[in-house]
Amino acid sequence: MSEKIAVLGAGSWGSILANLLDENGNEVSLWSYNPKQVKELNEKHTNTHYMKDFTYSETLIAYSDLKQALTGATTVLFVVPTKAVRSVAGDVKKVLEELQTKPQIIHASKGIEQGTYKRVSEILAEEIPAELRKSITVLSGPSHAEDVAKRDITLVTAASTDADAAKHVQQLFMNRYFRVYTNSDVIGVEIAAALKNIIALGTGALNGLGYGDNAKAALMTRGLAEISRLGASFGANPQTFTGLAGVGDIIVTGTSENSRNYRAGDELGKGQSLQEVIDTMGMVIEGVATTKAAYELAKQRGVEMPITGAIYQVLYEGKDIRTAISDLMMREGRSEF
Numbered sequence: 001m002s003e004k005i006a007v008l009g010a011g012s013w014g015s016i017l018a019n020l021l022d023e024n025g026n027e028v029s030l031w032s033y034n035p036k037q038v039k040e041l042n043e044k045h046t047n048t049h050y051m052k053d054f055t056y057s058e059t060l061i062a063y064s065d066l067k068q069a070l071t072g073a074t075t076v077l078f079v080v081p082t083k084a085v086r087s088v089a090g091d092v093k094k095v096l097e098e099l100q101t102k103p104q105i106i107h108a109s110k111g112i113e114q115g116t117y118k119r120v121s122e123i124l125a126e127e128i129p130a131e132l133r134k135s136i137t138v139l140s141g142p143s144h145a146e147d148v149a150k151r152d153i154t155l156v157t158a159a160s161t162d163a164d165a166a167k168h169v170q171q172l173f174m175n176r177y178f179r180v181y182t183n184s185d186v187i188g189v190e191i192a193a194a195l196k197n198i199i200a201l202g203t204g205a206l207n208g209l210g211y212g213d214n215a216k217a218a219l220m221t222r223g224l225a226e227i228s229r230l231g232a233s234f235g236a237n238p239q240t241f242t243g244l245a246g247v248g249d250i251i252v253t254g255t256s257e258n259s260r261n262y263r264a265g266d267e268l269g270k271g272q273s274l275q276e277v278i279d280t281m282g283m284v285i286e287g288v289a290t291t292k293a294a295y296e297l298a299k300q301r302g303v304e305m306p307i308t309g310a311i312y313q314v315l316y317e318g319k320d321i322r323t324a325i326s327d328l329m330m331r332e333g334r335s336e337f
C-alpha cells in the first residue's frame with residue numbers, strides 16, 4: 001500500500017514518523033512553519049535541532065507552504081504541539097476547501113487544550129468539518145522518536161471510532177521494527193497519552209531530588225490510577241490504561257532520559273526554576289500545560305487526582321517539591337482499590 005501523506009510538524013516526532021512513512025514506500029511531504037528548517041531538511045536531509053545525528057531519506061520533501069504539502073495527500077498526519085493544533089487545523093481547513101480533497105486524518109500529539117479541555121481529536125473534528133475529511137485516528141503509545149530513529153523495536157496503538165480507519169493506519173505504519181495495534185477507545189488513549197506527561201515530570205523530579213526506583217514505581221502506579229479515574233469519568237475503557245497508551249507510555253516517559261517531560265522534572269528536582277527549564281529545553285514539554293488543564297478538569301468533574309494536584313502546586317503555585325511529596329505521603333491511609 002502506498003499513499004501520498006502530508007505530515008504537519010517537523011519536530012522530533014513528526015520528522016521521524018515522516019521518515020518512517022517514507023521508508024514504508026509512501027510519498028511523504030513534511031510541513032514546517034520554519035523555512036530554515038525546511039531548507040536544512042531538503043538540502044542536507046538533517047534536522048539538527050530536533051534530531052541530532054540522523055539523516056533523513058532523500059525522497060522525503062519538506063515544505064513551508066501548507067497548500068503544497070497538502071496537494072494530493074490522501075492522509076494528513078498532525079504532529080504539532082497541542083497548543084498549535086487548533087490554528088494549524090484551521091489553516092488546513094482553508095486549504096482543503098480549495099483543494100476539494102477529503103483525506104483521512106491522523107494525529108500523534110499528546111495533550112489537552114488549555115481552557116476548553118478538549119482532546120486533540122476533538123479539536124481536529126471541530127476545526128475540520130466532516131465534509132472535508134474522512135475519519136480521525138490517534139496514534140499513541142511508548143514511542144520516543146530517538147528509539148524509532150534507531151529502528152529500535154516500538155509498539156503503538158492506532159485508535160479510532162472507525163475500525164476500518166484504524167486498520168488502515170495500522171497498515172500504513174507497520175514494518176519490521178514498528179508494530180501497530182488497533183483500538184476503538186479514542187477517549188482513553190488520548191487521556192492516557194496526555195496525562196502520562198504529568199507523571200513523567202514527577203518521576204523526573206524524584207530523580208533530580210535523589211529518590212530511588214521504589215519512589216518512581218510508586219508514582220507511576222498511583223499516577224496511572226488517578227489517570228484511569230479521570231478517564232472513567234469520560235467513559236474510557238479501563239483496559240486502555242493497562243495497554244500501550246497507558247502503562248506502556250507511563251513506563252517509557254516516566255523512566256527515560258529521552259523524555260523531555262522527565263528531563264524537565266529532573267531539572268526542577270535539581271533546583272532549576274520552571275522558566276529556566278522551559279527556556280533551555282528548546283522542544284515542547286507538553287506536561288507543563290497538561291498539568292494545568294488536568295488539574296482544572298479534575299476539579300470541574302470532582303475526580304480525585306492528588307498527584308496531579310501536587311504537581312500543579314509545584315509548577316503553578318511555587319510549592320516546594322519536598323513539601324509536596326511529604327504532603328502526599330502523609331495523606332490519610334486508604335484502600336488501594
Ligand SMILES: NC(=O)C1=CN([C@@H]2O[C@H](COP(=O)(O)OP(=O)(O)OC[C@H]3O[C@@H](n4cnc5c(N)ncnc54)[C@H](OP(=O)(O)O)[C@@H]3O)[C@@H](O)[C@H]2O)C=CC1
Nearest residue numbers: 010011012013014079080081084109110143144145283284
Ligand atoms: N518526541 C517524541 O518522541 C514524541 C512526541 N509526541 C508528541 O508529538 C507532539 C509534537 O512533539 P515533538 O515533535 O516531539 O515536538 P518538538 O518540540 O520536537 O517539535 C515541535 C514542532 O512543532 C513546531 N511548532 C511549534 N509551534 C507551532 C505552530 N504554532 N505551528 C506550527 N508548528 C509549530 C515546532 O517549531 P519551532 O520549534 O520552530 O517553534 C517544531 O518544529 C507533542 O504533542 C508530543 O507530545 C508523541 C510521541 C513521541
Ligand SMILES: O=C(CO)COP(=O)(O)O
Nearest residue numbers: 141142143144259260261
Ligand atoms: O510521548 C513520548 C514518548 O511516548 C515523548 O515524551 P516526551 O514528550 O516527554 O519526550
